[in-house]
Amino acid sequence: MSISSSLNAGVAGLAANATRLATISDNIANSATYGYKRASADFDSMVINQARSAGVYSAGGVRAATSRLIDERGSLVSTSNALDIAVSGRGMLPVTTQVSLGNITGEQPLMMTTTGSFHTDSTGTLKTGSGLVLLGWPANADGSISVLPRDTQAGLKPVVINSNQTAGDPTTKMRLGVNLPAVETKAGSAGSIQPASIEYFGNLGTSETLSVTFEPVVPATGQSNQWRMVIKDSAQGNAPIGDYTLTFDASRGNGGTLANVHVNSGGAYDSGTGTLALTVDGGALEMAIGKIGDTNGLTQLSDSFATTSITKDGSPVGNLTAVEVDENGYIRATYDTGFIRTLYQIPLVDVPNPNGLTTLNNQTFQVSPDSGSFFLWDAGDGPTGAVVGYAREGSTTDVAAELTNLIQTQRAYSSNAKVIQTVDEMLQETTNIKR
Structure with a gap:
């Protein structure tokens, strides 16, 4: 019955617009969250009656599909912390969770993020306030990086920097x-x-x-x-x-x-x-x-x-004075003797379809069947951009656009509610025929 399908279409419209309202609320709430990728709700129509000139039409309604626009990039914001790190361009920083460092098997889940404010903890491990640990390839004694596999996380290690370390630089x-x-x-x-x-x-x-x-x-x-x-x-x-x-x-x-x-x-x-x-x-x-x-x-x-x-x-034994990261992802320590030593290289993780990544808490993502397998690039090589220190990536939320969408969603929700009200009145008239 067409009138019943109208009721179902109105209910579907309420549900779809409620989903869109949820994405708008999430985006506005995270408008000041560093590294946040805005969510989007797209509507798809549902067609039930495909017969032409049938004389009767049944409303199919609408359904909502949500997605996270991970490939969008927010603007970079300058900071005063040398290990506030962001990625200018494509690619993400490899991270893992602090709790996973104690795994008996020694394996940590590979996660990725586009920005993070990293600080050393009591053991010298670089991590964010939310417990994300930065991963990198450790440098050899001469500052070189060994040839390591690019399609696996086997060579990645938690970045550990001891602030009280000393180092000598022999003359060659x-x-x-x-x-x-x-x-x-x-x-x-x-x-x-x-x-x-x-x-x-x-x-x-x-x-x-x-x-x-x-x-x-x-x-x-x-x-x-x-x-x-x-x-x-x-x-x-x-x-x-x-x-x-x-x-x-x-x-x-x-x-x-x-x-x-x-x-x-x-x-x-x-x-x-x-x-x-x-x-x-x-x-x-x-x-x-x-x-x-x-x-x-x-x-x-x-x-x-x-x-x-x-x-x-060369230089005599010196004390660590500063640690910075350059655009190629090399973490370098500077000593009070003027000696500079390469400690780690931070590769950039890339996947064929960034929007297919699984979204996790704290602006982190993981590989999924939709994203494709990851590859570890040197910053600036292939499709990847540069690593930027003293910077954070801002949220991709445009508050003005979200408020405009909020008005449209509110009107659409009210209109679908009106459809349900109208169907209810028509059904009431139908029941009144008997009287």
Whole structure:
């Protein structure tokens, strides 16, 4: 009976608009929630009578389908916390729950979120106030990241940063710039030995010294333009680790630059890079003395001995002063000695259909059959965006649009209620026929 179908359609309309009202209420309530993705209610018509020219029509009504618009991005809001992290573009941060860290099996559920305000707890674990723990790939001692699987969470570990940690940075490279007096290699000169002392840092953060002596080769007649360079390591009891004969160019075009380096003992000289491959107590050390014809390394000019420049990497033991994350997702610690160490890399999780993810509490999501399998990307690679520190992602709710939808929903709900009222009056008239 058509009048009964009208009643059913009106009831379906009330239910559908009530569902839409619920999504609007949720959106408005979370208009200030960081990382919130607004919900949407879409209506689909239901058709019962498909026969043409039947003379009778039965109302099918309407049904509501809700969805979460996860692929929408909110605007980024600047903050003062270095570990307030957001994603600018596609991709999500891998997280897990704090309670799952105590699982006997050692496995944690992989969840994802687009933003979070992370702080260290008493154990140094980075987590949000709601208990979400940030996951990442731990760096090796040299700051590199191992090759790990991208389609599984096997390599992901909770990010742990101890604020009271110290670290040393051993010296592995140095550049030596020294000018040697040309007059010392002339016949009849005093042949004075010229010393230089260079500090370097060992594997345990200790301060060690390389003692470098330059002894001129004084000929019987003329000028040799040659020096004997001996390098000694204090960490090895001042034992020699390199002995070289340096010959300098005396031509007009390249006068004063290196012409030849002869290895008497110790590490080899690479003419392509201008470096000596030394071995100190802690391991290999690369010392740059300049290429052949290079004016930036060792030179022999004029009549004075001068250290023009000495640069090296490494630092003594330092205390942690700051932890920040860069746009590539690398978490780096800065120490009061100026040393910067890479601790973790935060990959970005992406799925083929973000809107198909299962929505959980605290603005987190999990993979579902509708979303497809996840893949872990380096930030900025593939379809993913950049990781942004000192920032949070705002809610995607547009309050003005939601209030407009609220007015429309209210009117539609009232109209469906009016349909039910009208059907009730018509049924009352039908029952009055008997009277």
